[in-house]
Amino acid sequence: MNMAITSSASYAGLTVTPPFHARFRRQFTPLATLSTPPNTSSSSRQAAVDWVEETASFFELDNRPIMLFDGVCNLCNGGVKFVRDNDNKRRIRYEALQSEAGKNLLRRSGRAPDDISSVVLVEKDRSYVKSEAVLKIMEYINLPFPQLAFFVQFVPLFIRDFAYDNVANNRYALFGRSESCEI
Numbered sequence: 001m002n003m004a005i006t007s008s009a010s011y012a013g014l015t016v017t018p019p020f021h022a023r024f025r026r027q028f029t030p031l032a033t034l035s036t037p038p039n040t041s042s043s044s045r046q047a048a049v050d051w052v053e054e055t056a057s058f059f060e061l062d063n064r065p066i067m068l069f070d071g072v073c074n075l076c077n078g079g080v081k082f083v084r085d086n087d088n089k090r091r092i093r094y095e096a097l098q099s100e101a102g103k104n105l106l107r108r109s110g111r112a113p114d115d116i117s118s119v120v121l122v123e124k125d126r127s128y129v130k131s132e133a134v135l136k137i138m139e140y141i142n143l144p145f146p147q148l149a150f151f152v153q154f155v156p157l158f159i160r161d162f163a164y165d166n167v168a169n170n171r172y173a174l175f176g177r178s179e180s181c182e183i
Contacts, residue, residue, distance in 0.1 A: 051108040058105065059124040064093050067137060068105055068120040071096030071181030075171045076119065086141040092121075096181045117168060130168075131160035 058066065067083065069076040080094055095102045097120070103113035109120055109127035121133040128136045138149035152160070167174075 049107075051104065055104050055108045058101070058122075062093070063124055064091055065121050065123040065136075065140070066093045066095050066105060067133075068095055068097050068102050068122065070116045070119075070171075071098050071102075072177045072179070073171050073175070074178060075167075075175040077178070077181070078175070079119070083137060083141055086145065088142055091140045092137065098181070118164075131157065131164045134164070135160075 067080065069080050071077070083092060084094070095105065097103070097106065097116045105122045106113050106115060106120065109122055109129070111118075111120070111129070118129045119133045119137075121128040121136050135149045135153055138145040138152075140146075
């Protein structure tokens with residue numbers, strides 16, 4: 001690490017001295033540089049795929065959003081049943097994260113295809129994850145949940161996601177898991 005000392009400057013007869021902490025400017029030299037991964041047929045194929053375009057067929061005939069959930073999680077299956085029971089207008093579709101369609105929709109949302117850490121709500125033009133997905137789902141279902149979502153949105157995102165992550169990381173221990181998707 002190189003250190004350069006900055007000196008005071010004189011402007012129109014006035015001497016301006018920078019504060020003590022600003023007198024030393026650190027110059028860092030990189031320890032490593034990033035390089036592109038080697039070109040392999042599968043990685044170049046995945047990099048070249050436009051997942052929004054690849055999954056556009058999900059929204060061609062049906063504009064309803066798709067709720068992606070962990071198909072073997074008892075909490076997630078219960079959540080899907082709850083949403084289905086409180087969605088009289090059938091405004092949401094459902095897909096397990098572990099399915100091929102779920103993996104493609106995860107890629108569309110910018111997430112890894114094997115990421116089952118969060119519920120995801122995929123709309124035609126946008127995706128929501130974690131607590132934002134839960135709030136958006138609440139907006140689609142029957143009263144009083146849209147009003148509740150309105151008030152919960154004022155809780156800062158980092159607090160909502162902290163609570164969400166704590167439940168999500170312990171969901172199997174707290175609620176168990178099933179051998180296959182029950183929905």
